[in-house]
Amino acid sequence: MNDFVFQSPTRFVFGRDFADRVGEEVAALGAQHALLVYGGGSVVRTGLLDRVEASLDSADVTYAELAGVRPNPELGLVRKGIDLARVEKVDLVLAVGGGSVIDCSKAIAFGVPYQGDVWDFFSCKASVRECLPIACVLTIPAAGSEASASCVISNDALSLKRGTSSDAFRPRLAIMDPRLTFTLPQYQTAAGVTDIICHICERFFSSAGAVPVTDNIACGIIRAVMDAATAVTEKPDDYDARATIMWSGTLAHNDLCGCGRAAAAGKRAGGWESHGLEHEISAHHPEVAHGAGLAVILPAWMRYVWHADPTRFLAFAKGVFDVEPMDKTDEGTQDAVTYAIDELQRFFVGLGMPRALADLGLSPTDVDAWLGTLRQNKGERFGELMPLTMDDARAIYLSAF
Ligand code: NZQ
Ligand code: ZN
Numbered sequence: 001m002n003d004f005v006f007q008s009p010t011r012f013v014f015g016r017d018f019a020d021r022v023g024e025e026v027a028a029l030g031a032q033h034a035l036l037v038y039g040g041g042s043v044v045r046t047g048l049l050d051r052v053e054a055s056l057d058s059a060d061v062t063y064a065e066l067a068g069v070r071p072n073p074e075l076g077l078v079r080k081g082i083d084l085a086r087v088e089k090v091d092l093v094l095a096v097g098g099g100s101v102i103d104c105s106k107a108i109a110f111g112v113p114y115q116g117d118v119w120d121f122f123s124c125k126a127s128v129r130e131c132l133p134i135a136c137v138l139t140i141p142a143a144g145s146e147a148s149a150s151c152v153i154s155n156d157a158l159s160l161k162r163g164t165s166s167d168a169f170r171p172r173l174a175i176m177d178p179r180l181t182f183t184l185p186q187y188q189t190a191a192g193v194t195d196i197i198c199h200i201c202e203r204f205f206s207s208a209g210a211v212p213v214t215d216n217i218a219c220g221i222i223r224a225v226m227d228a229a230t231a232v233t234e235k236p237d238d239y240d241a242r243a244t245i246m247w248s249g250t251l252a253h254n255d256l257c258g259c260g261r262a263a264a265a266g267k268r269a270g271g272w273e274s275h276g277l278e279h280e281i282s283a284h285h286p287e288v289a290h291g292a293g294l295a296v297i298l299p300a301w302m303r304y305v306w307h308a309d310p311t312r313f314l315a316f317a318k319g320v321f322d323v324e325p326m327d328k329t330d331e332g333t334q335d336a337v338t339y340a341i342d343e344l345q346r347f348f349v350g351l352g353m354p355r356a357l358a359d360l361g362l363s364p365t366d367v368d369a370w371l372g373t374l375r376q377n378k379g380e381r382f383g384e385l386m387p388l389t390m391d392d393a394r395a396i397y398l399s400a401f
Contacts, residue, residue: 002262006255009172013173013176014176020054035064035094037094038065038097039070040069042097056094066080072161082108091132098138104153113131122162122164142191143253144195144196144254149166187289191291191295191353192291197226198291202274203269204257204312276378292360299345305385321343
């Protein structure tokens with residue numbers, strides 16, 4: 001087991017109707033005047049926004065509002081939010097929504113105390129040291145941003161989608177009521193579940209070898225979330241299944257599943273190859289949901305690299321699908337690994353996710369543009385289990401059409 005630092009400082013308030021408690025919870029963090037950030041309208045339609053506002057009112061926490069965060073949030077609104085937060089002199093940023101709203105809120109929270117342009121943090125010109133406190137009411141389990149040290153923002157002018165990382169902006173508070181997710185369209189539930197599984201896989205397929213405690217946690221969460229996803233497909237208001245998915249999303253990305261698997265203490269485990277490849281797709285095509293892109297890219301990446309570490313893939317096959325090779329031959333290994341990858345893809349497709357990039361309206365002629373920005377973001381080679389050249393990346397993209 002490699003050395004690690006694990007820090008998950010978020011206060012999780014998890015369960016029925018806890019959104020109505022957000023006022024007292026943020027007041028306990030010292031908030032008096034918050035910036036309330038939300039997305040394209042789901043929180044208005046579901047009545048959640050009214051509940052949050054009523055709760056803030058009753059706790060005497062005043063607020064300014066920033067609406068309209070789109071999926072794959074864009075830099076322009078972040079800059080607008082920073083200006084508003086400064087004028088209003090807010091002392092906390094409260095995100096009500098999913099990963100996009102939380103990431104927009106994070107970027108505002110660390111953009112406010114910074115003198116330069118917030119994009120500096122995404123172009124490696126600055127690292128986050130100061131940040132307003134962040135709280136969230138989560139409405140979709142997916143990105144894991146409610147507890148993660150990551151923030152991902154798109155810059156449409158440059159066709160770039162980039163992340164920055166720091167423990168400084170892990171949210172202080174996450175209010176998580178699984179009932180808020182009953183209204184999710186199946187497609188969003190499925191995209192979220194895919195992202196959750198991928199966050200675990202990115203860490204599982206690091207080059208650290210076996211770390212039994214972490215690997216068992218990882219495979220156990222994947223199995224639990226797969227069962228729960230199947231249950232909510234049939235019954236969208238299955239509370240326990242929704243709760244399982246919601247808590248899994250947090251544990252998938254708060255780094256619990258990476259303990260002992262990172263190359264160095266304080267680093268994130270894994271090479272994040274599928275995320276690297278997918279982010280170029282949703283950067284160039286913001287209408288593509290991150291999880292939907294991953295549903296295609298993750299199996300394609302697995303098929304391309306598994307032979308670099310068959311033992312690791314056999315551990316995945318056994319831990320998630322209880323499959324072992326029929327015999328110790330190369331063929332036996334290939335059959336077991338291929339079965340596991342095929343099963344994973346069948347599961348994603350069964351939830352309503354695309355099987356191929358063409359199903360997302362994408363074309364092989366788009367690949368050159370993705371490779372151009374991938375090279376800008378990652379250099380000539382990236383990844384860990386099997387470092388990928390740009391030729392490898394091209395081959396994986398093309399194999400996914
Ligand atoms: O905008 P509204 O109207 O609220 O609708 C949203 C949005 O269209 C809808 N939705 C959310 N909760 C709902 C709901 N609809 C009905 N009922 C509800 N309860 O769902 C849609 C997707 O929301 P979004 O926030 O975009 O989803 P997600 O949480 O998957 O976030 C995706 C973003 O997070 C980034 C992705 O790249 C993408 O930009 N990621 C962030 C990470 C992080 N910060 O740690 C890690 C991830 O790997 C990921 O890269
Ligand atoms: Zn993700």
